[in-house]
Amino acid sequence: xxxxxxxQEIEKKWQKIWEEKDVFKTPDDSDKPKYYALSxxxxxxxxxxxxxxxNYTITxxxxxxxxxxxxxxxxxxxxxxxGLPAENAxxxxxxxxxxxxxxxxxxxxxxxxxxxxxxxxxREVTTCKPDYYKWTQWLFLQLYKKGLAYKKEAAVNWxxxxxxxxxxxxxxxxxxxxxxxxxxKKYLSQWFLKITDYAEVxxxxxxxxxxxxxxVKTMQANWIGKSQGAILKFxxxxxxxxxxxxxxxxxxVHGITYLVVAPEYKDIEELTTxxxxxxxxxxxxxxxxxxEIERLSTDRVKTGVPLGTHCINPFTGEKxxxxxxxxxxxxxxxxxxxxxxxHDTRDFDFAKKYNLPLKVVIQNPENPSxxxxxxxxxxxxxxxxxxxxxxxxxxxxxxxxxxAVDGGFGEFKTQxxxxxxxxxxxxxxxxxxxxxxxxxxxIQPVPExxxxxxxxxxxxxxxxxxxxxxxxxxxxxxxxxxxxxxAKRETDTMDTFVCSSWYYMRxxxxxxxxxxxxxxxxxxxxxxxxxxxxxxHAILHLLYSRFFxxxxxxMGLLDFDEPFKNLLTQGMVLKxxxxxxxxxxxxxxxDEIFENYGADTARLFILSDSPPARDFDWSDxxxxxxxxxxxxxxxxxxxxxxxxxxxxxxxxNLRKDNDDMLRLVHIAIKxxxxxxxxxxxxxxxxxxxxxxxxxxxxxxxKKSNLDDEDKAILSFAIIxxxxxxxxxxxxxxxxxxxxxxxxxxxxDIKWPDWNENLAKASSITLVVQxxxxxxxxxxxxxxxxEEELKQLAxxxxxxxxxxxxxxxVKTIVVPKKLVNIVVK
RNA sequence: GCCCUGGUGGCGGAAUCGGUAGACGCGUCGGACUUAAAAUCCGGUUGGAGUUAAAUCCAGUGCCAGUUCAAGUCUGGCCCAGGGCACCA
Numbered sequence: 076x077x078x079x080x081x082x083q084e085i086e087k088k089w090q091k092i093w094e095e096k097d098v099f100k101t102p103d104d105s106d107k108p109k110y111y112a113l114s115x116x117x118x119x120x121x122x123x124x125x126x127x128x129x130n131y132t133i134t135x136x137x138x139x140x141x142x143x144x145x146x147x148x149x150x151x152x153x154x155x156x157x158g159l160p161a162e163n164a165x166x167x168x169x170x171x172x173x174x175x176x177x178x179x180x181x182x183x184x185x186x187x188x189x190x191x192x193x194x195x196x197x198r199e200v201t202t203c204k205p206d207y208y209k210w211t212q213w214l215f216l217q218l219y220k221k222g223l224a225y226k227k228e229a230a231v232n233w234x235x236x237x238x239x240x241x242x243x244x245x246x247x248x249x250x251x252x253x254x255x256x257x258x259x260k261k262y263l264s265q266w267f268l269k270i271t272d273y274a275e276v277x278x279x280x281x282x283x284x285x286x287x288x289x290x291v292k293t294m295q296a297n298w299i300g301k302s303q304g305a306i307l308k309f310x311x312x313x314x315x316x317x318x319x320x321x322x323x324x325x326x327x328v329h330g331i332t333y334l335v336v337a338p339e340y341k342d343i344e345e346l347t348t349x350x351x352x353x354x355x356x357x358x359x360x361x362x363x364x365x366x367e368i369e370r371l372s373t374d375r376v377k378t379g380v381p382l383g384t385h386c387i388n389p390f391t392g393e394k395x396x397x398x399x400x401x402x403x404x405x406x407x408x409x410x411x412x413x414x415x416x417x418h419d420t421r422d423f424d425f426a427k428k429y430n431l432p433l434k435v436v437i438q439n440p441e442n443p444s445x446x447x448x449x450x451x452x453x454x455x456x457x458x459x460x461x462x463x464x465x466x467x468x469x470x471x472x473x474x475x476x477x478x479a480v481d482g483g484f485g486e487f488k489t490q491x492x493x494x495x496x497x498x499x500x501x502x503x504x505x506x507x508x509x510x511x512x513x514x515x516x517x518i519q520p521v522p523e524x525x526x527x528x529x530x531x532x533x534x535x536x537x538x539x540x541x542x543x544x545x546x547x548x549x550x551x552x553x554x555x556x557x558x559x560x561x562a563k564r565e566t567d568t569m570d571t572f573v574c575s576s577w578y579y580m581r582x583x584x585x586x587x588x589x590x591x592x593x594x595x596x597x598x599x600x601x602x603x604x605x606x607x608x609x610x611x612h613a614i615l616h617l618l619y620s621r622f623f624x625x626x627x628x629x630m631g632l633l634d635f636d637e638p639f640k641n642l643l644t645q646g647m648v649l650k651x652x653x654x655x656x657x658x659x660x661x662x663x664x665x666d667e668i669f670e671n672y673g674a675d676t677a678r679l680f681i682l683s684d685s686p687p688a689r690d691f692d693w694s695d696x697x698x699x700x701x702x703x704x705x706x707x708x709x710x711x712x713x714x715x716x717x718x719x720x721x722x723x724x725x726x727x728n729l730r731k732d733n734d735d736m737l738r739l740v741h742i743a744i745k746x747x748x749x750x751x752x753x754x755x756x757x758x759x760x761x762x763x764x765x766x767x768x769x770x771x772x773x774x775x776x777k778k779s780n781l782d783d784e785d786k787a788i789l790s791f792a793i794i795x796x797x798x799x800x801x802x803x804x805x806x807x808x809x810x811x812x813x814x815x816x817x818x819x820x821x822x823d824i825k826w827p828d829w830n831e832n833l834a835k836a837s838s839i840t841l842v843v844q845x846x847x848x849x850x851x852x853x854x855x856x857x858x859x860x861e862e863e864l865k866q867l868a869x870x871x872x873x874x875x876x877x878x879x880x881x882x883x884v885k886t887i888v889v890p891k892k893l894v895n896i897v898v899k
Numbered sequence: 900g901c902c903c904u905g906g907u908g909g910c911g912g913a914a915u916c917g918g919u920a921g922a923c924g925c926g927u928c929g930g931a932c933u934u935a936a937a938a939u940c941c942g943g944u945u946g947g948a949g950u951u952a953a954a955u956c957c958a959g960u961g962c963c964a965g966u967u968c969a970a971g972u973c974u975g976g977c978c979c980a981g982g983g984c985a986c987c988a
Contacts, residue, residue, distance in 0.1 A: 290903045290983075297902065297984050304988085322988060335988090377986075402986040412988045420900090421986050492987055613983080683924075684911050688904095690981095692911065696925055703938095704924090710939090749915080759913065762923035769923095776940095842919050847969040849919050887968050893918050897968050 076716045076814040080709035082673025085810040090188055098820055099193040101149050103596065110146035111600050112138040113579055113639075115608030115616070116153045116200070119179035120160060123186045123665050125648040125655060125693060126609065129681045133645060133755065134607045135192045136682065139802035140751050142193075143826035149600050150193055151582040153200030154180050157208075157571045159237055159253065162504040162543070166536045172504045176203055186665060191674045191805040193822070198585040202574035207581065208506035209527035210591035211574050214623075216509060216520050217630055223269045224498075226518065230339065230405070231497055233261040238540065239501045240265060242570060243494050244298075244615045260363070266508055266567065267495040270622045274299055274491040277621055286641030288688070291613045298614050300492025305476040307413065307485040309334060309386035312394060316342055318386055321408030321490055325479070326471040328390050329460040330415040330436035332426065335379065335398050337405035338362040346397055348383030355380055355399060362401045377402050377425045389484045390461070390475070400425060408490055416450065423450035436460050437468050496619065498570045503534060503543040505568030513555035513562040522556050528564070542566055575616055576623040579603055579638060597633045606639040607687075613644070643755065646690035648681075655693070663693055675804040676702045682757035682803060705807060708768055708800070711775075712793055712811045718781050721816050723790035733788045734837060736774045740792050743767040744829035747799050761803070767796055798827050843868045844895040845877055861888040868894035 093099065114134040117127055131152075138150035154176075161172035168175075180201065187194065200207060218224040232241040236256035240263065245252040270277075278299045281292045304323035311318060318334060336343055338359040347355045358380045379400025387394055402421055403412045416426035416433040423446075426433055435446050437455040444451045457463045463471050479485025499508065507528040509521040521528055531547035538546055544566050545551065555562035577591065583600040584592035617639070624638040647654055650661040668677045680701040685691045712719075729737060746763050750756040771792050778785060794815070801808040801821045812821035835857075841864060843851040851873040855864065865888050868874060878898050885897040 288904090293903050294983055300984090300987065302987075320988080324988075400986095402988090404987065407987045412986095414988090419988070421988075424986090490987080610982080686912085689912095694911080694925075697911080700925060707939090753915085758911090759923080762913075765923055772940095840919080844918080844969075847918090847967095852919070885968060887918090889918060889969095893969090895918080895968055 076713045076811070078710075078713055080706045080807070082675055082705070082806065083670070086189070086191065086669075086673055086675070086806040089806050089809050090191065093820075094188070098822065099150070099195050100197060101147065101151075101195045103599070105147035107145055107147040109149065109600060110138075110141040110605075111149045111603045112141065112605050113149075113151070113582075113603045113607070115606070115612060116155050116575070116578060117183065118155045118158060118160070119176055119183055121179050121182070123183055123190075125663055125665065125681070128190065128665050128677060129648050129687075129691060130607055130609070130645055131187065131190065131192050132678045132681050133643065133687050133757070134605070135190075135805075136678075136751075136757065136802045137605055137607070137755060138193055139805070139822060140826070142822070143798075143802070143824065145825070149198075149582065150195065151198040151200070151585070152187065152192070152194040152196070153198075153578055153582070154202065155571060155575050155578070156180065156201050156203040157505045157568075157574055159239075159502060159504070161203075162502060162536070165504075169536070171532075172536075173203070186669075189669050189674055190665075190678065193805075198582045200578050200581050200585055202506075202571070202578060203504070205527045205529060206588065207578075208574065210581070211506045211569065211577070212509040212521070212526050212528060213523060214577060214591060214627070215506075215569065215573070216523060216526075217632075218268060218626060219510075219520055221626070221630060223272065223626055224266060225269065226264055226266050228262060228264045229267075229497075230260050231263050231265055232258045233263075234258055237502075238542070240497060240499060242497045242572070242615075244496075244618070265497055265499040266565075267497050268573075268622075270496045270619070271491060271493055273622050273625050274301070274493045275489075276625060277493075277618065280621070280625075280637060283637060284639075284642070287639075288642065288644060291610070291617065291642060291644060294613045295618055298493060298618065302490050302492075304488055304490060305472075305479065305485055306409065306488045307476075307479055309388065309413070309484075311346065311397075312385040312387060313348070314345065314384075316345055318342070318346070318397070318411050319409045320411045320413040321488060322413055324415065324418065324472070325475045325485075326457065326463075326468040327415040327418045327436055328388070328413070328475055329457075329463070330417050330434045331388055331393075331395055331413045332416060332432045332434055333396050333398055333414045334386055334411065335400045335403045335414055335425075336382075336411040337403040338399050338401055339405040340399065340403075340410045343382070343399060346382050346384050351381060351383035355382060358399060365401070377421065377428060379425065379429070389479070389482060396431075398429075406494060407492065417446040418450055418452055420450045420452065434459060496570075496622075498573055499567040500570055501542040501566075502568055503530065503536070505571060506574060507544075508565045508567050508569055510565045511553055511555060511562040512565065513558060513560060515560055516555050516557040516562075519555055519557050519562065525556070530568075542568075544568070572615060572619050576619045577627070579606075579620070580627075580633070591632075594633060598635065601633065602635050602638050602640045605641045605643065607643045607645060609647070610644040617642070643687060645687050646685065648691050648693055650693045652692065668698065672698060672702045673705075673806070675807050676705055678805070679705065679761065679803055683761045684758060686758050687755055704765060704768075705804060707772075708764075708796070708804070709807065709811075711768060711771060712797070712815070715775065715789060715793065716815060718786045719790045719793055719815055720786065721790070721794065723787040723794075725787050725791055726784055729784065729788070731837075732774065732777070733784055736770070736788050736792060738833050738836060739767065739770045740795050741829045741833040742835065743799065744795060744827050745831075745834040748826070748829070757803075764796070764800055764803075767792075767799070771796070795827050797821060798824055839891050841867065842893040843871055843874060844893065845874065846897055847895060850874065850877060857891050861890060864888050864890070864894055868896065 112134050114130050138148045142148045156176050161176045164175045165172040215224055232246050234241055234251040234256050236254045246258050250257055278301055281296060302323050304321060305325040306319050306321055308317045308319045379398045382397045382399055384397045385394050414422040416422040417435045418437055436459050438458050439455045454468055457466050457471050476487055509528045511519050513519055531550035533547050533549055534543045535546040536543050551564050553562050553564050580592050580597050584596040620638050625636055627633050628636050655662045680698050684697055743763055747760050750760045797808045797811050808821050838854050839857045841853045841855040842849055851871045855867060865886055881898040883896055883898050887895040
């Protein structure tokens with residue numbers, strides 16, 4: 076074995092051997108229990124960044140650990156390869172997005188292999204390849220048949236920069252999630268997936284996800300936004316119309332003083348009197364022009380105009396005016412709001428501004444308020460509410476809604492904020508939506524035997540203001556599958572999140588050309604046992620995937636109802652306290668790290684300083700420290716190689732120093748195993764590697780010549796160290812294993828066991844406290860009884876001195892650990 | 900405003916059950932080896948008091964209370980930071 080550690084040399088060597096021997100292939104048929112470890116697949120943007128390195132290293136260590144513990148592990152990788160950057164790059168360089176994507180995939184694949192990741196590449200999935208998007212299209216058609224995919228004219232989010240519409244989930248603070256451009260409203264006919272059908276079950280099943288962090292579950296619950304309330308209907312005085320409102324506060328119904336409809340409310344024109352028409356039209360035109368940001372800004376002063384018409388409150392017979400104001404949202408509830416200024420802060424602000432009246436109907440009996448200065452929104456007791464006076468407001472919600480139900484002017488209603496998922500994109504580089512439009516037959520799904528609908532190659536990427544796909548001469552014109560007459564293809568492609576909503580299923584049966592996946596295979600491998608990825612997908616990808624899973628289950632394509640059993644959301648990789656980004660110039664190139672230190676150092680370091688879920692601050696000194704540590708490990712092995720024998724036999728009665736060493740190894744096995752099993756605390760795992768290495772050095776430093784017993788202990792310690800480190804330092808340990816004469820691969824070895832009796836020191840340190848403060852520490856035999864421990868503590872010189880002249884009130888003995896003497 | 904997460908040395912962070920606070924590392928200081936440097940090895944490193952040196956003592960896990968023989972850990976009330984949601988009726 077060489078004296079010095081040359082990572083680049085041994086890493087290249089082993090990567091080649093592993094690839095040739097196909098060691099990471101996962102068989103479908105195995106007696107072992109299955110384990111599915113998955114990283115969120117990357118967008119092939121060009122090069123790996125440190126966030127990828129962290130993500131894939133975490134999952135790789137988990138996969139290897141599980142494999143060593145007797146599982147048949149599925150650990151695949153693929154490419155989320157449709158999307159705008161490829162198209163933008165194509166426009167810029169006049170190339171084809173496919174070429175750009177293929178080149179990036181090739182480069183990044185090379186990098187992944189350099190990192191020593193244990194992927195089964197035979198299961199690779201690439202979403203932009205026809206053998207994959209054929210099945211994305213097929214799944215879309217199944218959703219269409221089930222009524223879960225539909226087309227409608229709607230106000231949609233439009234990003235001018237990207238030249239396409241966006242899903243609600245992709246609008247962050249009124250801006251595009253990708254380019255930060257301000258999002259506008261447009262009215263377009265677009266394809267939607269009916270995720271709202273699953274709102275309730277998506278919310279309910281969050282409880283089943285015990286392996287998910289509370290933060291992600293809360294974010295999803297908030298996004299789904301369930302609320303319980305009532306629909307109340309109000310008759311219009313001036314005509315026959317009715318205005319229904321959704322409210323969570325039916326208890327305040329006697330306090331209504333006006334009613335607001337959204338500027339886009341469907342009946343608004345009929346609700347406007349001729350005298351008010353002009354003002355209302357102007358107001359609506361302004362609202363239309365406003366961006367999402369302007370409109371949703373909470374510090375904006377509320378505005379509105381009266382419509383001139385009135386409604387009757389069926390509970391009081393009172394007549395109140397109708398207004399339109401943009402604080403009412405057409406997409407939520409009924410698009411109309413009953414306004415109770417005394418008990419709602421928004422209504423209060425609006426009423427103040429326009430001098431609308433205010434009526435108090437809920438009071439805190441202890442501390443009544445007239446609501447002149449602010450709305451009273453806390454619980455209370457009803458007043459000015461006829462037969463409901465004196466009732467608690469929670470009880471009144473039910474009673475009042477019931478009265479509306481009985482009277483035929485209302486109903487109980489559960490409302491969700493979740494909207495349907497807009498999946499149309501006016502872009503080229505995506506899976507074409509497989510439908511055609513026929514003048515005679517209308518919307519026609521493409522027959523399944525005609526899939527995939529291939530992306531055309533004859534497109535002009537230099538066009539502005541429309542999707543490049545529309546420039547194809549061969550794509551658009553087709554024949555109707557129904558009547559055979561001329562028809563036009565849908566030119567919209569699917570949101571890439573559709574592709575990524577099922578890729579983890581495809582890995583179970585990646586080469587199937589008859590189906591997206593065979594049912595028995597998907598049921599065998601799924602759900603994913605451990606999913607690892609960034610928190611930025613807390614809503615988007617994870618919610619869509621949950622929806623897909625449930626929809627596909629209801630179609631009978633699979634038998635589970637949640638895709639990801641355990642979710643680890645890894646923290647960001649920072650440099651100097653802020654997120655690595657090209658614009659800040661604080662990125663670290665993985666290639667440079669591989670070249671200068673090797674992949675094992677990169678893997679060790681990225682796991683070392685922070686627990687996986689927390690942000691990780693990259694430091695050059697830290698990398699250096701990990702590199703030095705691996706050198707130290709290497710020297711420990713190489714300098715002792717001559718004394719290490721793989722077939723050592725440990726004698727049963729060891730000398731004290733050897734017994735202590737033996738115990739330290741068992742303590743390390745136990746600690747490391749538990750740290751990995753318990754939330755993958757790799758940072759403490761690595762601390763324990765260091766402790767063990769330090770201990771072996773210490774032990775070795777005290778010996779000049781080794782006898783047989785010493786050699787056996789040394790062999791046990793070092794071989795165990797190699798096994799324990801093998802999931803992290805994958806190349807170094809493999810090389811060492813072979814240099815020491817090991818057969819096969821270290822990565823096929825069984826994970827070491829520990830003996831509970833040996834995984835602790837041979838004696839205990841008894842902590843002696845007086846009044847809860849540590850005063851002495853005594854080495855003691857662990858077999859001592861409580862009484863003996865007590866006597867031992869009392870016999871301490873220190874204790875005698877400090878208790879002199881005082882009364883011992885009480886003595887607490889914690890077996891094997893501590894004695895606390897309480898004195899006065 | 901609502902929700903989630905977190906707050907421990909100069910820094911990253913340890914600390915199954917309430918039982919030795921600060922593991923391990925980074926940084927730093929000192930020493931060994933060397934003509935010298937690098938590399939490597941050994942040792943110190945929460946703050947304060949104390950001492951030639953030690954022993955030793957006191958304080959200490961965001962703040963204030965509480966429970967307990969014993970609190971970083973449990974309870975109540977706050978403060979701060981990060982993230983998410985937000986005119987959702």
